[in-house]
Amino acid sequence: MATTEELIKALADVLAADQISENETVRELHGKDESYHAMKLPDIVVFPKNTEEVSAVMKVSDRFDVPVVPFGLGSSLEGHVIPAKGGITIDFSLMDRVLDVRAEDFLVTVQPGVTRTKLNKELKKHGLFFSVDPGADATLGGMVATNASGTTSVKYGVMRDQVRDLEVVLADGTVIHTGNLAAKSASGLHLNGLFVGSEGILGCFTEITLRVYGIPEFMMAARASFPTVHDAVEAVVSILQAGIPIARVELVDEMSMRQVNAYADTDYAERPTLFLEFHGNEAGLAQDVEFMKDIVADHSCEDIAFESDTAARNQLWDARHNLAYSYITSNPGKKLMVTDVCLPISELAGAVDHARDVISTLDMPAGIVGHVGDGNFHVLLMMDMNDPDEIAKADELNEKIVHYALERGGTCTGEHGVGTGKQKYQQQEHGESLLVMQKIKQALDPKNLLNPGKVISVETEAD
Structure with a gap:
């Protein structure tokens, strides 16, 4: 493998000096994401401005057999952008048009x-x-x-x-x-x-x-609370079965509702809650909303509130979107693990109940949220990375949730991706299809230089 000096010299032929950095602070920013996975620094970070420059960087990588990792904002949750084998990180922040x-x-x-x-x-x-x-x-x-x-x-x-x-x-x-x-x-x-x-x-x-x-003519948001998470999930299943054209439906459990109130300074009921949103024309939505109210009432809905004002709707969704950060700020010194599985809708209530049962055995801050309209849910768990016992408990929680999903026709990741964190489940989920994926990877990247160590394992002569 080439030395850093040789790489910089080769990159300087295709990029300006201010587009190449080996500064340690810059490298540290590109050696991690928002996950709990360990940091690993790239050797060099480059900032291309167009396709031609990206192509030129890839040709340098190919010539010197140096790994390359693409980088956006580092908001990933399974170690995707952590350069497992060092090399060059390509930061795309200058390609933002x-x-x-x-x-x-x-x-x-x-x-x-x-x-x-x-x-x-x-x-x-x-x-x-x-x-x-x-x-x-x-x-x-x-x-x-x-x-x-x-x-x-x-x-x-x-x-x-x-x-x-x-x-x-x-x-x-x-x-x-x-x-x-x-x-x-x-x-x-x-x-x-x-x-x-x-x-x-x-x-x-x-x-x-x-x-x-x-942009829809009219939007309406709702917040519906239930006595149990199971009631809330079953209500979602019934809403979908009724064919109501819902745009968003999010589950937030009671622990997470407490976090919402503490972080966003709201006074929402601290019960298992659905955040919902409807898009369409005003007359049609009025009928859909009335039908939805009847459905959630059949599932023991305790309270429901509607918001059509833009500011109030935004406050509701900002509270949901900032939930992970509320856990982080409320638990200083701890790191966030976010599980991510997706199941058939018919299996969702059982999966959430199973996750709650596992959480109840842990003495660790944890809540359940999810995009339950498509069978996807998450456990937000805070753990002390200096405590081997807490790390082991977190890993066991993740294992149990993933295996439950896979055994019922689900997937180990609904949206966060595989990275390094979910790589160990690929064989169980895909079986012989994993061999096809490995062959595609080897055909397009025979030297295994593109984000090596992620998603699927492949071996090259260099390895």
Whole structure:
């Protein structure tokens, strides 16, 4: 492997001096994400401004057999951007332009460093919005890389459903496009589906074309409390079975409602609660809401409050989105673990009950939240990274929740991705299909230089 000096010299031929850094503070910022996984510093961080520069960096990587890790904002939760084998981190923060808004086609093309809120600010001028809302103000490149979803996926779908085309730089510097601008295609293999969720192990995204939507005429939010988590989850199942076109439905358990009130200075009932939102026209929503009220009443709903005012709706969703940070600030010295499984809707209530039973055996701060409209839920658990007993308990909790999901036809990760944290479950979840994934990785990245050590294990002669 080349020395750092040799790498910097080679990179200086394709990038300006201020686009290359070996500063220790800069490297530390790129050696971690928001997960509990251990830090590992890259040797060099580069800041390309366009596709040509990314391609040039990849060619340097290929020539010197140096690993490359793409980096957005570092908001990932399973160690995705931690450079397990050092090498070069490509920071996409300078590639943050909205390139083209095709309002008539409901499409937008962006560079990977554009954040979700920046995109929606630009789209609002055209009466449009981008639907995927994971909570964190992540970059679009990172959201594509992990197939992010979030609160609105029950109505609009996940990241994979929004991607129309990707410009991708492969391991040897080759630039390809994975799709086109058409609404559908029966031509060739579905490369969009392959690259979305690939977590940087197959290539680096340099342009992303996404589907966007018209801003709804009317939005209404609701907050419904229940005596038990089981009642709340069963209410969601009934709402979906009734065909009510709900845009968001989030579960927040009583522990987490206490956190919401403490962090956001609200006075919501500290009971298992559903946060809901409806999009549509005012007359149609009025009928849907009345039907929904009857359904939740059948599941012992104790109280329900509605908000159509924009500020009040935003306060509700800000409280939900900031929940993880409220746990962190309330437990100084501890680190947050966020579990992430997704199951068939019919199995969700049992899975949440099982998770609560496991949590009850731990003497550790923990709550349950989730995008329960699509069967996805999380346990937020605070642990002391200097306490081996707490780490062991956290690992056991995660194991039990994942195995419960996999045994019932679910997945070990609904939206956070695999990274390093969920890699050990890939064989159990995918079986022989994992061999196909490994062959694809080896075909596109034969030297295993693209984010090595993540998602799937492959061996090369260098290893």
